[in-house]
Amino acid sequence: METEQRIFDPRAGLWLLIAANLIAFRPHAFWLELALIGLLLVLILGHGRLTMAAKWAVGYCALVAFQQFILPMSPMIIATSFTIFATYTRRMFPCLMTGALMLTCTPLRYLIVALRQLHIPQKLIVAISVTLRYFPAIREEIGYIRDAMKLRNIRGLDRLECTVMPLMVSATETAEELSAAAVTRGIENPARKTSAVSLRISPLDFLGMLAGLALLVISFVVQ
Amino acid sequence: MSEPIKRRGMSGKDVITVGIFSAIYFVINFAFMLLGGLHPLLWILMPGFIALFTGIPYLMMCAKVQKVGSVLLMGLITGLIYYVTGQFTVVILVSFVLACGLAELTRGLTHYRSMAGNLVSFVLFSVGMVGSPLPIWLMREDFLRQITEQGMPADYVNTLEALSSNVMLVVLFLAPVVGAIIGGFIARAMFRKHFEKAGLV
Numbered sequence: 001m002e003t004e005q006r007i008f009d010p011r012a013g014l015w016l017l018i019a020a021n022l023i024a025f026r027p028h029a030f031w032l033e034l035a036l037i038g039l040l041l042v043l044i045l046g047h048g049r050l051t052m053a054a055k056w057a058v059g060y061c062a063l064v065a066f067q068q069f070i071l072p073m074s075p076m077i078i079a080t081s082f083t084i085f086a087t088y089t090r091r092m093f094p095c096l097m098t099g100a101l102m103l104t105c106t107p108l109r110y111l112i113v114a115l116r117q118l119h120i121p122q123k124l125i126v127a128i129s130v131t132l133r134y135f136p137a138i139r140e141e142i143g144y145i146r147d148a149m150k151l152r153n154i155r156g157l158d159r160l161e162c163t164v165m166p167l168m169v170s171a172t173e174t175a176e177e178l179s180a181a182a183v184t185r186g187i188e189n190p191a192r193k194t195s196a197v198s199l200r201i202s203p204l205d206f207l208g209m210l211a212g213l214a215l216l217v218i219s220f221v222v223q
Numbered sequence: 224m225s226e227p228i229k230r231r232g233m234s235g236k237d238v239i240t241v242g243i244f245s246a247i248y249f250v251i252n253f254a255f256m257l258l259g260g261l262h263p264l265l266w267i268l269m270p271g272f273i274a275l276f277t278g279i280p281y282l283m284m285c286a287k288v289q290k291v292g293s294v295l296l297m298g299l300i301t302g303l304i305y306y307v308t309g310q311f312t313v314v315i316l317v318s319f320v321l322a323c324g325l326a327e328l329t330r331g332l333t334h335y336r337s338m339a340g341n342l343v344s345f346v347l348f349s350v351g352m353v354g355s356p357l358p359i360w361l362m363r364e365d366f367l368r369q370i371t372e373q374g375m376p377a378d379y380v381n382t383l384e385a386l387s388s389n390v391m392l393v394v395l396f397l398a399p400v401v402g403a404i405i406g407g408f409i410a411r412a413m414f415r416k417h418f419e420k421a422g423l424v
Contacts, residue, residue: 013307017306084263102307123232123233127245130238130239131245131246171244171280178239178243179240
């Protein structure tokens with residue numbers, strides 16, 4: 001059951017996202033930010049993503065260094081372009097980390113089970129999962145359309161129209177086919193769905209949730 | 224599909240259709256969001272650009288799913304994906320839900336079929352994207368304080384102050400309205416030219 005343990009609990013992820021968001025929009029001290037980043041790094045490491053943790057740590061240091069040392073010295077045009085961006089990214093950094101952790105360590109079906117447990121309406125869950133699954137299909141589709149346009153030598157503004165139209169047509173067709181398949185499999189059955197995977201929160205994720213709560217409380221208490 | 228069914232929830236098929244068009248909407252949206260990282264001005268105009276280019280998937284979705292809740296669902300999906308990937312904030316989730324609620328209401332009042340009603344709802348829906356650059360204003364003190372601490376030249380501070388001034392806030396809200404109107408008309412021309420002939424709408 002090695003792989004089972006490595007799954008980042010989606011509920012922990014959703015909670016940490018809320019916490020990170022709330023902390024980001026409160027005036028907070030540098031050490032609190034560091035603590036939050038540290039906590040997330042520990043979580044990423046706990047899920048066995050060594051290189052990922054290293055990348056985020058380096059990224060954070062680079063961002064802080066960029067903001068503190070390079071921006072003040074750089075020419076006006078660069079500085080105006082990036083100050084807002086850098087400040088914003090630094091604030092959102094914990095959220096980005098949590099998001100990245102969820103993307104790599106939480107498979108879609110676990111997220112769906114978690115959303116179901118949280119009593120999110122079934123319709124919303126279905127729509128979200130269809131959306132997420134359709135992204136790779138869009139890329140594939142655009143690749144085909146591009147090839148076809150090369151063959152017919154379509155250039156300039158025409159390209160835009162000639163990309164959008166087939167994309168819309170194929171999206172419509174996919175919607176029809178997919179819903180026929182889904183209805184056959186009982187998507188409209190009002191009964192409660194069962195699931196092959198069961199969610200059990202790991203001690204690490206649970207501690208992570210508690211630590212997130214603690215940091216949130218601290219950010220409200222300590223000004 | 225052809226006869227309007229009112230006061231009935233969405234079927235599985237409707238939900239899937241909304242999901243697929245949301246994916247297309249999101250991809251366009253995301254592309255412009257990446258562009259917005261280049262310069263704050265681009266970021267502020269971003270909702271406008273997005274509105275200009277997303278008219279077709281949005282109106283297509285409207286034409287396909289003429290039921291209560293479709294727009295709300297589309298907005299919720301986009302907001303949630305942004306939220307879960309950590310790219311955006313609670314602010315965007317709130318602005319999106321508000322805008323979608325209004326858009327949904329407009330569609331409801333115009334009985335889902337009318338093109339004009341859908342256009343108005345698209346304008347409202349597009350305004351929801353302002354939640355993305357809005358934190359610039361919420362964090363305004365923070366970065367102004369920071370650059371003053373670092374002893375930046377005065378003209379630099381002025382540039383940033385101008386970028387985050389109240390005038391720009393108006394621009395932020397106007398850009399999606401203008402973009403959505405133009406985008407909506409482009410979409411309508413496309414509908415006439417292609418989809419109606421092909422019998423898709």
